[in-house]
Every structure is written in structure tokens, then in C-alpha cells.
Amino acid sequence: MQAVLSSGEVRRATDKSFPVADQRCNILANEWVNSRYKRLTLAAGGPALDAAPGQFFHILCTTGGDGVFLRRPMSLFRADRENGLIEFLYHVKGRGTDALAALKSGDAISVLGPLGRGFDLDPSRRRILVVARGVGLATLAPIAVWASRNGCETTAILSARTPADLMDREFAGDSGATIIPVLDSDGSSEPERVRALVRSIVDRARPDAFFTCGSNRLLLLLQDLACTYGIPGQVALEQQMGCGLGMCFCCVRSLFVDGREVHKRVCTDGPVFDLAQATSW
Amino acid sequence: MPHEHDFVPDLSVEIGAIRLQNPIMPASGTFGIELGQVIDLNSLGAFVTKSITAKLREGNPLPRLCETTNGALNSIGIPSKGIDHFLEVIVPAYRGLEPPLIASVSADTIKEFGTSCARLSVDGVAAIEANISCPNLEADGQAFAMSPETAHAAIKEMRRRTELPIWAKLTPNASDVAAVGRAVEEAGADALVVANTILGMAIDAETRRPRLGNIMGGLSGPAIKPIVVRMVYQCARAVRIPIIGCGGIMTVEDAVEYLLAGASAVQIGTATFIRPNAMPDIISGLTEYCRRQRITALRDMVGGVLVEGALVESSR
Numbered sequence: 001m002q003a004v005l006s007s008g009e010v011r012r013a014t015d016k017s018f019p020v021a022d023q024r025c026n027i028l029a030n031e032w033v034n035s036r037y038k039r040l041t042l043a044a045g046g047p048a049l050d051a052a053p054g055q056f057f058h059i060l061c062t063t064g065g066d067g068v069f070l071r072r073p074m075s076l077f078r079a080d081r082e083n084g085l086i087e088f089l090y091h092v093k094g095r096g097t098d099a100l101a102a103l104k105s106g107d108a109i110s111v112l113g114p115l116g117r118g119f120d121l122d123p124s125r126r127r128i129l130v131v132a133r134g135v136g137l138a139t140l141a142p143i144a145v146w147a148s149r150n151g152c153e154t155t156a157i158l159s160a161r162t163p164a165d166l167m168d169r170e171f172a173g174d175s176g177a178t179i180i181p182v183l184d185s186d187g188s189s190e191p192e193r194v195r196a197l198v199r200s201i202v203d204r205a206r207p208d209a210f211f212t213c214g215s216n217r218l219l220l221l222l223q224d225l226a227c228t229y230g231i232p233g234q235v236a237l238e239q240q241m242g243c244g245l246g247m248c249f250c251c252v253r254s255l256f257v258d259g260r261e262v263h264k265r266v267c268t269d270g271p272v273f274d275l276a277q278a279t280s281w
Numbered sequence: 282m283p284h285e286h287d288f289v290p291d292l293s294v295e296i297g298a299i300r301l302q303n304p305i306m307p308a309s310g311t312f313g314i315e316l317g318q319v320i321d322l323n324s325l326g327a328f329v330t331k332s333i334t335a336k337l338r339e340g341n342p343l344p345r346l347c348e349t350t351n352g353a354l355n356s357i358g359i360p361s362k363g364i365d366h367f368l369e370v371i372v373p374a375y376r377g378l379e380p381p382l383i384a385s386v387s388a389d390t391i392k393e394f395g396t397s398c399a400r401l402s403v404d405g406v407a408a409i410e411a412n413i414s415c416p417n418l419e420a421d422g423q424a425f426a427m428s429p430e431t432a433h434a435a436i437k438e439m440r441r442r443t444e445l446p447i448w449a450k451l452t453p454n455a456s457d458v459a460a461v462g463r464a465v466e467e468a469g470a471d472a473l474v475v476a477n478t479i480l481g482m483a484i485d486a487e488t489r490r491p492r493l494g495n496i497m498g499g500l501s502g503p504a505i506k507p508i509v510v511r512m513v514y515q516c517a518r519a520v521r522i523p524i525i526g527c528g529g530i531m532t533v534e535d536a537v538e539y540l541l542a543g544a545s546a547v548q549i550g551t552a553t554f555i556r557p558n559a560m561p562d563i564i565s566g567l568t569e570y571c572r573r574q575r576i577t578a579l580r581d582m583v584g585g586v587l588v589e590g591a592l593v594e595s596s597r
């Protein structure tokens with residue numbers, strides 16, 4: 001028996017080693033990193049530990065009784081194969097993440113993944129520019145780790161409301177990335193100032209690729225500059241999800257492909273897309 | 282010497298001429314071959330595809346799904362890639378898998394239902410599920426299955442155009458679902474699927490906006506289960522053709538409830554979003570249930586709800 005998966009990959013239907021698993025994970029830590037964001041550390045095994053930068057997990061953020069029904073998608077922040085851990089950085093906002101924030105170490109939650117298409121990371125790259133805002137930072141952090149292991153330099157512009165919201169240490173880890181904070185509180189996150197900043201970075205040492213996540217304004221700005229300079233880019237998009245597996249079509253976003261606007265499923269066709277194809281939302 | 286509770290119960294059921302290895306199958310729109318990344322697709326009783334239309338369609342505006350108390354409200358619409366794509370890509374993808382493939386079809390007109398049905402009657406498609414109930418396509422959720430007359434006309438036209446078994450999927454929004462069931466049986470349907478989603482609406486108290494881009498949508502999940510179990514029970518007493526129950530099944534007990542109410546098989550929709558393993562778990566749960574209840578053949582309990590101390594006669 002052969003089952004053809006949507007990825008084109010073929011496997012025997014009787015093969016029990018499935019590429020995606022729904023596993024019950026014990027919470028090892030669930031701590032505030034600032035007043036709005038928490039960091040969740042889970043004990044995990046199996047395919048979860050193979051999660052690649054840009055992939056996500058679909059999490060049942062509840063142990064019951066709080067009215068949370070559907071799962072919530074969350075980008076992988078860190079996978080640690082050696083210690084059997086996966087980590088997430090999340091903004092506590094809304095019913096699902098409120099429920100998640102209330103859970104304690106020792107509680108167990110159901111975690112489906114890894115899901116989606118992650119970043120296309122080309123080992124020949126020598127220098128990359130990452131532009132992140134808010135929780136987009138969690139999605140992009142694994143790129144800096146990948147880059148440090150592949151002899152590639154990362155410059156990261158991190159945009160946040162205030163210095164307290166920045167999470168630059170969480171982003172950088174031990175990746176050695178050069179961090180440039182831009183803030184709403186001092187006006188440095190204004191699009192025109194970020195544009196000038198990106199231009200100066202490109203003029204000084206041209207990056208091989210752009211990566212962005214977390215802000216529509218930054219997406220448009222970077223898309224424009226990528227086009228001007230002829231630098232390829234990738235964007236991780238966010239969308240509300242149902243199944244997370246490509247079956248329900250509730251997570252579609254419009255993308256420009258071959259001059260036409262088409263609907264793509266963020267969960268399966270993405271969440272990472274070619275920067276040039278993304279449309280604003 | 283094997284223990285008594287180790288016997289292997291027979292979970293197979295018959296929906297007209299089609300024999301299913303077990304009564305568990307996905308509900309249209311909540312399933313795709315992608316689920317094979319998580320579960321063994323060959324364990325299912327059947328496959329039911331997302332509803333397709335003759336022509337390309339974009340589907341409804343976003344957001345398309347929201348959470349409600351114990352349920353979900355959706356207005357996906359039918360973002361269909363059309364019948365050509367279905368025949369060229371979807372049908373071949375299931376080739377080599379054992380469970381029968383049921384093609385769900387939707388249409389704007391009775392004529393289109395007929396022509397689509399004819400085109401879908403190909404090798405590899407075991408039956409056609411007529412989604413005459415999708416509440417999102419017609420204005421204010423009005424659909425063919427809202428009245429016995431239009432439901433009859435749609436199924437009659439499909440019957441004329443295909444030799445394949447036709448499963449008519451009814452809408453719980455009709456005022457007398459059993460009457461619609463009788464009408465489609467009379468028009469030549471081979472089975473009833475009871476039911477699609479219940480038309481609903483949710484509003485965000487802070488933004489004052491509807492939670493769905495389409496304003497209204499279909500409610501699914503545990504919130505609707507008692508309503509649909511009741512409808513299965515009523516339909517079971519009104520028709521002779523088999524009934525497939527669908528609405529809010531999360532656990533094996535939920536599935537058994539439907540069988541007892543008179544369903545020969547059941548479909549699982551929203552539960553798969555919450556637990557992708559829901560279907561295989563319910564199948565193994567049925568085996569345990571049969572052992573516990575000393576049932577050798579699951580189909581013997583269809584319609585077996587005890588009412589006033591008497592077994593309601595099973596007509597399936």
C-alpha cells in the first residue's frame with residue numbers, strides 16, 4: 001500500500017513512523033519573560049525534535065474547563081534534541097493564550113507537530129538580515145541559531161513598543177547575532193527610520209537574504225527594499241487555524257504567484273513564503 | 282485459551298451495497314489525505330472528501346472559523362478547485378488505499394448537481410455524498426435540503442445521472458428533517474447523512490463585529506450533538522434506507538449514542554481538529570465497547586436504544 005502525501009513524499013500506509021505526531025508533553029517551565037510574553041518549555045520526543053526553523057506546532061492550550069476548544073498554532077522558538085525539549089515564546093492575549101499562561105510545570109498538554117514548511121536555509125549564505133516585531137521574534141530566532149552553526153553572520157533589527165518588550169536576549173541566545181533594537185517609545189521604529197536603517201546596513205555589508213515576521217508594515221517595507229536591491233527574502237505569515245494540517249482551508253492568505261493573486265494555506269503551503277509573493281493584510 | 286473479553290468483534294457495517302470495515306469515517310470538509318501524516322488512513326471505514334463544485338471557487342471572506350462554547354462556527358464556503366482537479370489529483374491520490382472513497386458534491390442549481398454527479402461517476406469513487414445542505418452558499422443559509430420538494434428534485438436529478446450510490450446530506454436547519462429524509466428516499470437516495478452544521482452567529486463584544494467574515498456560519502462540535510442525535514432518531518423511524526450520523530462526536534460514547542439512535546455509521550468532523558487521532562481512537566474504543574457489552578457484531582445494536590423498556594426494532 002502506498003500513500004501519497006501532499007508533499008509528494010511516498011510512504012507505506014502501514015509504516016507506523018508518522019512524520020507528524022500528537023503527543024502529550026509535560027510542561028517543564030512556563031515563565032514570564034516580561035509583562036506580556038511567556039516562555040514555555042516542554043518535554044518532547046519523536047518527530048517534534050526534528051522541527052526546523054519556521055515550522056510550528058498546533059497546541060491544545062488547556063487541560064479543560066476554561067472554554068478553550070480549538071488548538072492554537074505556535075511557532076517553534078527552540079528545539080533541543082539533546083535534552084528532549086521544545087520551547088515557545090508567546091504573547092498572552094486572548095482566551096487560548098490566557099489558558100496556556102495559567103498552566104504550571106507538571107501539567108501536560110497535547111502538542112501536534114512539527115507542521116508547515118519552514119525557512120529555506122541555504123548553507124552557502126554568509127550574511128543575513130532579520131527584521132522582527134513582537135512575537136515574530138520567536139519565529140525568527142531559530143534562524144540566528146542556524147546561521148551561527150553555518151558560519152553565517154546575522155544582523156537582526158528587533159522592533160518593539162518599549163525596551164522592556166524587546167526580548168533581545170531571548171532572540172540572540174548564544175548565536176552571536178548583532179541586534180539593533182528599534183522602539184515605538186523613542187520613535188526609532190517608524191517605518192521611514194527603519195527603511196533608512198536597512199539601507200545603511202545593505203550599503204555597508206550587503207546581506208544575501210532578508211527574513212521577516214510579525215508586522216505588516218515591516219513586511220511591505222522589506223518587500224520594497226528586497227525588490228530595489230535584488231535581495232531574496234522570506235516571510236513567515238500568521239493566520240488563525242483550524243486543523244493545522246491543510247484540510248479545512250480556514251487559514252488561507254492571498255499571495256501573488258505568477259502575476260495572479262491566489263489563496264494559499266498558511267499551515268501547509270507556508271507559514272514561510274517568498275517575500276516577493278506576500279500581500280499585505 | 283483466549284479470554285472471553287479478547288474476542289474480536291465484527292465492526293463492519295453495510296451502507297446499501299457498500300461494506301465498510303467499521304462505521305467510522307470523516308465528515309466532509311474536515312478531512313484530507315494530509316491526515317495520513319498523523320494516522321493510518323487504512324484504519325478508517327471510508328474517506329469523504331471536501332465538497333466540490335463544477336467550477337473554481339474562492340470560498341468565503343476571512344475569518345472563516347471561530348471557537349464557541351463547546352463548538353466551532355465556520356464559514357469556509359466551498360473553495361473548490363473544480364471537478365477536473367478532483368478527477369486528476371484527488372481521486373488518484375487515494376488509489377491504493379483500502380477504504381472506499383466518497384465524493385462530496387455541492388452545486389448552485391439542480392442541473393449542476395446532475396452534471397457534476399455524472400462526471401464524478403468514475404472508477405475509484407464508491408459513492409456520492411450530495412451536500413444539498415451547505416448553509417453558506419445560498420443567501421441566508423437557504424439550501425436545497427431546507428424543503429422536501431427541492432431536496433427531492435435535486436436527488437431525483439442526480440439519481441437520473443449516476444449509477445453510484447447517493448448519500449443525501451441533510452441540513453439540521455430544516456423544520457422537519459424526517460420529512461426531507463422521506464422525500465430524498467423517495468427520490469432514490471441510498472442513504473441519509475444526518476446532518477450538516479446548524480446555522481449560527483457569534484459577535485465579538487469588544488469590537489462589536491461578527492466573528493466570521495461571512496457574518497453567519499455553521500455550528501459544529503459537541504454543542505450540536507443532542508440536537509442531531511434527536512434528528513437521527515426521528516429519521517430512523519421515518520425511512521428504510523441507512524442513516525449516517527454526524528454532529529459533535531468526540532468520543533466512542535458519542536458514536537455509540539448515534540448507533541443506538543439508529544445510525545448505521547457515523548462521521549467525525551471537528552473532533553479531528555482537536556485530536557487528529559480521534560477517528561482511530563474511536564475505532565479501538567468500539568472494539569472495547571463491544572467486548573464490554575458482549576456484542577459480537579456491532580451492526581446488531583443499530584437502533585437499539587431502549588425506549589419504554591422495549592427494544593426499538595432495528596430497521597437497518
Ligand SMILES: Cc1cc2nc3c(=O)[nH]c(=O)nc-3n(C[C@H](O)[C@H](O)[C@H](O)COP(=O)(O)O)c2cc1C
Binds near residue numbers: 250332412549
Ligand atoms: C471547517 C469545516 C468545513 C466543512 N465543510 C463541509 C463541506 O465542504 N461539505 C459538507 O457537506 N459539510 C462540511 N462541513 C460540515 C461537516 O461535514 C459536519 O457535517 C459538521 O461539522 C458536523 O460534524 P462535527 O460536529 O463532527 O464537526 C464542514 C465543517 C467544518 C467544521
Ligand code: FES
Binds near residue numbers: 241265
Ligand atoms: S488550518 Fe486547516 S487548512 Fe490550514
